[in-house]
Amino acid sequence: GAGVSQTPSNKVTEKGKYVELRCDPISGHTALYWYRQSLGQGPEFLIYFQGTGAADDSGLPNDRFFAVRPEGSVSTLKIQRTERGDSAVYLCASSLNEDGEQYFGPGTRLTVT
Amino acid sequence: GEDVEQSLFLSVREGDSSVINCTYTDSSSTYLYWYKQEPGAGLQLLTYIFSNMDMKQDQRLTVLLNKKDKHLSLRIADTQTGDSAIYFCAESIGGGSYIPTFGRGTSLIVHP
Numbered sequence: 001g002a003g004v005s006q007t008p009s010n011k012v013t014e015k016g017k018y019v020e021l022r023c024d025p026i027s028g029h030t031a032l033y034w035y036r037q038s039l040g041q042g043p044e045f046l047i048y049f050q051g052t053g054a055a056d057d058s059g060l061p062n063d064r065f066f067a068v069r070p071e072g073s074v075s076t077l078k079i080q081r082t083e084r085g086d087s088a089v090y091l092c093a094s095s096l097n098e099d100g101e102q103y104f105g106p107g108t109r110l111t112v113t
Numbered sequence: 114g115e116d117v118e119q120s121l122f123l124s125v126r127e128g129d130s131s132v133i134n135c136t137y138t139d140s141s142s143t144y145l146y147w148y149k150q151e152p153g154a155g156l157q158l159l160t161y162i163f164s165n166m167d168m169k170q171d172q173r174l175t176v177l178l179n180k181k182d183k184h185l186s187l188r189i190a191d192t193q194t195g196d197s198a199i200y201f202c203a204e205s206i207g208g209g210s211y212i213p214t215f216g217r218g219t220s221l222i223v224h225p
Contacts, residue, residue: 003155004155033212040217041217041218042117042201042203042215042216042217042218043156043201043215044215045212045213045214048212056212091155091156093155093156098211099211101158102158102213103155104155104156104157105155106153106154106155107155
């Protein structure tokens, strides 16, 4: 079956612009996670959804970052006023429920110039 | 300092065993994981171990946990070139929070 998909695979934007990154989880998975992976680092947790609600957003670095999952399936990570330090690979994962194995997508590589 | 630490590189010859080591600081860690990341691909969970276990074996993979020293290792027997990847150690505390905290990853290079 289809795995977790993320679009776009690559995004180049100018400093100060707004970007949206999309995640399509595995069908039926109730939990969805966003991580950020900077070069040479492991993934860092950003936010976790259980259904439509954000169960834990403690990893969001500041209020420029926001994520939604309005129908409990697809999620969008939104970054306002992008900065060069936002450049990273943004990973999405989903799991059947909150304690299930997380399945990761291939990521979106964001480059802020 | 980091919660999960790993060495950055490991180079082995094809057919040899690889041992990737990890240390963690949180004594309340309940689950410890090993993930594999290949170029252009997502992270893949290889195996995990509960903190009340000392060892777990799964085909070519052996995980050893020393809870007293907060040390986790992954042994890959008969390492193949297809095992070349970055391996991440991760831990979570469970009890409603299963979000893993990852190390920086160990880049395993397997040469013929």
